[in-house]
Amino acid sequence: MGYGMQKKEEERAPGRPRDPETEERILEVALRLLSADGYSRMSLDTVAAEAGVSKPTIYRRWSSKADLATAALRTMQVAEPKVDTGSTVGDLVAALENFSRSLLRPNGMSLIGTVLAEEGHTPELLRLFRERIVGPRRAILRGILHRAAARGELREDADVDAAVQMLVGGFYARYLASGRIPAGFAREMVGIVWGGVAQRRR
Amino acid sequence: MGYGMQKKEEERAPGRPRDPETEERILEVALRLLSADGYSRMSLDTVAAEAGVSKPTIYRRWSSKADLATAALRTMQVAEPKVDTGSTVGDLVAALENFSRSLLRPNGMSLIGTVLAEEGHTPELLRLFRERIVGPRRAILRGILHRAAARGELREDADVDAAVQMLVGGFYARYLASGRIPAGFAREMVGIVWGGVAQRRR
DNA sequence: GTATAGATACGATACAGTATCGTAATTATA
């Protein structure tokens, strides 16, 4: 990829410089279409048209459709803010409600569906999704629970990973079951999980 | 669909009768390819070739690709056996381990991914998946917990739905996070949830 | 004989990726 020829400031290559906004725009459109239409239905013709560029412009930067989709996913990052409510339960609920809002955005679940469906054909997509989205979200919840553990709030045998996966996974399952996530669902889940992992008062 | 013209035994339609095994074979292949390749990549050419039929044979039975995919999904049912281990925790663990085995089969998660990814284009697929697979699995777990409630084992304020969704969803999240579901994961999850919903001994 | 099943071939369309042209934007050179 031509962009790999990294140039020092004082050694500008001759010729017309690339417009960085073009690349950003292409990636943004690609990510949106990937989320909305899935990998197979995302077409380079449509990406180009919506980004206001020509296909050769895209191919000058990315060698293939998979390359572009991969790059688009790589731009994703978890946008959910850190929480600090003063209590572990409060933090868990707040973090999960942030997460819930992301899931309920248009195409929130369909991108997950897409990366799972493409696992056999374009595994890089799932790998990147894990790295950019799944991992950071898990880390937020794990952080909350580890701080609770450090404060002595958790049972010694509490399985933090299982707790985290259930809190996150509860949303997936709820959505799969009905397409909706009712208000208060996060609080209900946290209530149960907290009852299962918290150190009991003696 | 021509098959809807239900005939009485003594009123055979003229012409060559259809081979019922042909239909079964087509549906079986379609379901397999839908699971393995996703909706877009499942092609009628390949379905026909692997079922050993011609495409018009398929189109005589189903009006479109979506119709066939929908019909294939409709053939699915939950194959997991009922469990009765003598204890609620044991039942939950056993049921979840059955479920885990289904998920870990080849393409276990990719079909979920496919129906989610296709939600915007072929929503019938997700609807049927909910009806045929998600609902029955949920019912198994809910049944176990309702029986426990009837025996007075659950707290009065226990949210059975949240518990069920977390138990099922924990697998999805675990898979999404790493592509594996470790042995004993079901038992860990049940331990936490049970700790959160069980009536405490006094 | 009749109507349907099944097989092969086909038309239409979409799409990933490539080629070409004229113009734009920059640096290098005379």
Next chain:
DNA sequence: TATAATTACGATACTGTATCGTATCTATAC
């Protein structure tokens, strides 16, 4: 300063392939 060289760009056309759905023919079951 003007020109040459180079790369980027949009527009357009093209190639080869894949796929859905249909047309046309022969074969089959009753």
